[in-house]
Amino acid sequence: MRANRSEPAIFTAxxxxxxxxxxxxxxxxxxxxxxxxxxxxxxxxxxxxxxLKRFPQITDEACQQFLHLVLPNHRILRGDEVxxxxxxxxxxxxxxxxxxxxxxxxxxxxxxxxxxxxxRYIIAQTIKPLVED
Numbered sequence: 001m002r003a004n005r006s007e008p009a010i011f012t013a014x015x016x017x018x019x020x021x022x023x024x025x026x027x028x029x030x031x032x033x034x035x036x037x038x039x040x041x042x043x044x045x046x047x048x049x050x051x052l053k054r055f056p057q058i059t060d061e062a063c064q065q066f067l068h069l070v071l072p073n074h075r076i077l078r079g080d081e082v083x084x085x086x087x088x089x090x091x092x093x094x095x096x097x098x099x100x101x102x103x104x105x106x107x108x109x110x111x112x113x114x115x116x117x118x119x120r121y122i123i124a125q126t127i128k129p130l131v132e133d
Contacts, residue, residue, distance in 0.1 A: 012039050013085060014070040016055065016063060019045030023124035024067075031086065040089040066117065080106075080113035
């Protein structure tokens with residue numbers, strides 16, 4: 001499969017998420033469905049032995065506090081830092097990655113991410129489950 005010359009090559013990024021949270025699991029399913037390619041993401045639950053084996057530098061505590069994204073160059077992003085990289089890998093949303101470079105957007109994104117992350121279990125209980133438990 002040849003890459004389109006107008007688009008940079010995007011290689012698989014590894015998303016490490018909280019598998020105990022139905023909101024998180026639903027978001028991972030949504031990302032999988034909207035990815036630019038089937039192999040744009042690899043999903044690894046925080047609670048898995050695979051995460052412990054492959055990424056021992058990500059502590060259990062950090063894993064529960066933040067979504068983590070491991071880039072192909074092995075750089076690890078966490079929390080609100082992952083969103084621009086995720087957007088680059090989604091059909092129809094790639095253009096949003098540029099908005100995240102604006103200082104005002106970075107501040108707003110951080111605040112929104114922290115609020116959602118801190119309240120994800122409550123949010124998951126108050127909305128229709130994105131995936132069944």
